Amino acid sequence: MTAYALGSFRDIVAAPHAGAGTHRDILEYIDRIQATLDPFDGRFLVHGAEVHVMEGAWPGNMVLIGFPDLSQARAWYASPAYQALIPLRTEHVEGVIILVDGVAPGYDPSELAAKLRGTTAGA
Secondary structure, three states: OOEEEEEEEEOOOOOOOOOOOOOHHHHHHHHHHHHHHHHHOOEEEEEOOOOOOOOOOOOOEEEEEEEOOHHHHHHHHHOHHHHHHHHHHHOOOEEEEEEEEOOOOOOOHHHHHHHHHHHHHOO
16 A cells, blocks of 8 residues: 655755755755655655645645655665765754555545444444
8 A cells, every 4th residue: 555755844944054945954855855756656646836725824844755665665764875864854944744544446435424423432
C-alpha cells in the first residue's frame, strides 16, 4: 500500500546576507534529496507548488513524497544518506515531517463510519 512523507515547512530563516536569496544549505538539501529517495523508490508528488488554502490556515509550504509502502518510507528517513541532509534543512527552516500509510485500492470511508458508530454505540 502506498505510503507518504508529508512535510510542512514554515519560518524560513533568511540567508546570511540581506537580499542573498535562499540559504546555500537549503539549496544543497534540494540538490541532494532525490539521490536519497531513489534507493527507496520515493518520488515527489508535490514540491514547491503554491498552496491554495480552502478552509482554515496552512502556515507555509508543503512537500509530499510517495513510497511503495511504509517500510520504504521509514527506511528512507532512517537512511544515513538522508540523515546527513537533515541539518541542512533544520538549521534554516522550521517544520514537521510525518510518514503515513495511504488507503488501499477500493477503500470505502463508509466502513470507517460504521466502525466508529459501533465503537460509540456502546459508550
